[in-house]
Amino acid sequence: MTNFKDFNVSEHTLQAISSMGFEEATPIQAKAIPAGLEGKDLIGQAQTGTGKTTAFGIPLVEKVDTTSGNIQGVILAPTRELAVQVAEELNRIGAKKGIFTLPIYGGQDINRQIKALKKRPQIISATPGRLIDHMKRRTIRLNHIHTVVLDEADEMLNMGFIDEIEEILGAIKSEHQTMLFSATMPNKIEALAQKFMNNPVLIRTKTKEMTVKNIDQHYIDVPENQKFDVLSRLLDIQSPELAIVFGRTKKRVDELTEGLKKRGYSAEGIHGDLSQSKRDHVIRLFKEQTIDIMVATDVAARGLDISGVTHVYNFDIPQDPESYVHRIGRTGRAGRKGLSLTLVTPREISHLRAIENVTKTKIERKSVPTYSDVIEGNKQTALDQLREAAESDDIKEYKTMAENLLNDIDSVSLVSAAIKLLTKEPDRTPVHLTSIAPLRVKKSKNNGGNRKRSNNRGYKDRKYKDRNYKDRKPRDRKHQKDQRNKNKKNWGSKGNKS
Numbered sequence: 001m002t003n004f005k006d007f008n009v010s011e012h013t014l015q016a017i018s019s020m021g022f023e024e025a026t027p028i029q030a031k032a033i034p035a036g037l038e039g040k041d042l043i044g045q046a047q048t049g050t051g052k053t054t055a056f057g058i059p060l061v062e063k064v065d066t067t068s069g070n071i072q073g074v075i076l077a078p079t080r081e082l083a084v085q086v087a088e089e090l091n092r093i094g095a096k097k098g099i100f101t102l103p104i105y106g107g108q109d110i111n112r113q114i115k116a117l118k119k120r121p122q123i124i125s126a127t128p129g130r131l132i133d134h135m136k137r138r139t140i141r142l143n144h145i146h147t148v149v150l151d152e153a154d155e156m157l158n159m160g161f162i163d164e165i166e167e168i169l170g171a172i173k174s175e176h177q178t179m180l181f182s183a184t185m186p187n188k189i190e191a192l193a194q195k196f197m198n199n200p201v202l203i204r205t206k207t208k209e210m211t212v213k214n215i216d217q218h219y220i221d222v223p224e225n226q227k228f229d230v231l232s233r234l235l236d237i238q239s240p241e242l243a244i245v246f247g248r249t250k251k252r253v254d255e256l257t258e259g260l261k262k263r264g265y266s267a268e269g270i271h272g273d274l275s276q277s278k279r280d281h282v283i284r285l286f287k288e289q290t291i292d293i294m295v296a297t298d299v300a301a302r303g304l305d306i307s308g309v310t311h312v313y314n315f316d317i318p319q320d321p322e323s324y325v326h327r328i329g330r331t332g333r334a335g336r337k338g339l340s341l342t343l344v345t346p347r348e349i350s351h352l353r354a355i356e357n358v359t360k361t362k363i364e365r366k367s368v369p370t371y372s373d374v375i376e377g378n379k380q381t382a383l384d385q386l387r388e389a390a391e392s393d394d395i396k397e398y399k400t401m402a403e404n405l406l407n408d409i410d411s412v413s414l415v416s417a418a419i420k421l422l423t424k425e426p427d428r429t430p431v432h433l434t435s436i437a438p439l440r441v442k443k444s445k446n447n448g449g450n451r452k453r454s455n456n457r458g459y460k461d462r463k464y465k466d467r468n469y470k471d472r473k474p475r476d477r478k479h480q481k482d483q484r485n486k487n488k489k490n491w492g493s494k495g496n497k498s
């Protein structure tokens with residue numbers, strides 16, 4: 001166990017960490033914070049939800065010179081929501097030291113950001129495309145940078161941000177420390193590390209599995225056309241507090257959201273084609289639990305830390321093992337329990353096995369829940385509601401009525417009737433989703449579908465099909481489109497592209 005006091009950090013930072021409620025450092029923090037404080041370049045890999053933000057946040061904040069109004073630290077993140085979240089966490093860590101971290105991301109009025117930059121942030125947390133915009137306008141200068149962090153470095157490469165990253169890193173001429181963090185570190189990171197890092201130390205926490213143990217991982221083998229009904233049944237039976245449902249494409253997310261709403265669930269969708277204000281709105285509704293289901297593409301798979309997410313449903317099996325790791329990692333964070341459930345069509349089973357091999361985890365098979373399971377689930381939910389209401393204070397005004405009723409009817413009959421009335425009938429409103437072709441494992445010489453894999457080649461080089469491309473330059477979008485067309489040929493997809 002490592003206490004934050006064991007690190008060589010300022011009293012201000014210790015106070016900030018304590019007011020964040022952190023007592024012991026997590027394993028990645030215990031290893032990465034001392035190395036980071038020594039100024040070493042480092043690559044940090046640890047499972048989802050294990051505190052990597054603070055692992056780079058503390059060394060970064062500690063290094064900031066508060067007497068200078070220059071931007072001294074840059075964090076790059078693949079998505080806008082993550083850039084915002086990381087800035088919030090850094091503002092908490094730097095609160096007592098008086099350090100200001102500003103998020104810089106696409107989709108937000110650039111003039112607003114230019115105005116905010118006048119407040120002289122010492123750190124910026126940015127998406128690559130928008131940072132380059134500011135560099136070109138000279139509204140951000142990187143000539144006093146001493147620390148660079150690439151959060152979710154592998155994802156930024158997956159998204160085709162390599163040119164932007166090279167441009168940004170190449171523009172930092174001052175002596176600086178570079179830190180790369182992610183739960184997954186595929187080999188292609190090496191080229192980036194070789195080019196832009198100075199003898200980086202690799203910091204990994206010792207675990208065989210790529211996913212945390214506190215997530216119960218399940219899958220259900222189900223034909224494509226039954227997936228929506230199965231999802232509805234699962235939502236009824238498991239009644240998650242907060243759930244994220246991942247779909248493969250933007251269109252899929254829209255259709256799923258509509259379908260869920262039709263059946264009476266409180267759900268909203270998020271993907272890269274929505275306006276930033278809509279995306280912010282959905283995240284806000286979900287965080288404050290006004291809605292309890294967020295339907296998302298992989299744009300929400302990385303880094304997002306929303307407390308209270310109890311369930312992750314992969315409505316569509318993810319494109320590759322890394323994506324699986326990050327998606328399910330939206331639950332089971334900071335030691336909490338979580339459950340993930342992946343719907344797998346019969347032709348995608350080999351894909352699931354490949355995920356198990358790469359992540360070194362067993363994903364437990366569950367059978368398709370039946371209609372009577374749903375009824376039982378709904379009865380249980382009704383019972384829980386009744387119990388909760390009975391324990392609350394605001395039922396006093398009903399007590400006289402209850403006493404009168406109890407004079408006529410016995411208590412067991414009365415409670416049975418209350419449960420019956422509260423038990424929701426399963427909603428079977430018809431919902432039609434455009435069907436999509438199953439994913440297939442691409443076979444190569446070294447990599448057969450069901451064979452045990454010595455590496456995860458065949459996945460690594462794939463481009464994800466649905467990402468937030470909005471922060472990217474047009475040229476890259478075209479490149480991505482070409483890539484998608486190529487992929488479509490490889491996988492025989494029917495073109496439900498992002």
Ligand SMILES: Nc1ncnc2c1ncn2[C@@H]1O[C@H](COP(=O)(O)OP(=O)(O)OP(=O)(O)O)[C@@H](O)[C@H]1O
Pocket residue numbers: 021022023024025026029046047048049050051052053054182183302303304305329333334
């Ligand atoms: N030492 C700690 N003690 C308790 N909670 C912590 C500690 N460090 C971080 N946390 C909390 O753990 C949660 C997950 O942290 P964080 O988002 O940094 O994880 P991560 O490793 O970056 O995950 P991901 O790979 O999904 O990005 C956050 O809510 C954070 O506040």
Ligand SMILES: [Mg+2]
Pocket residue numbers: 052053151303
């Ligand atoms: Mg993170």
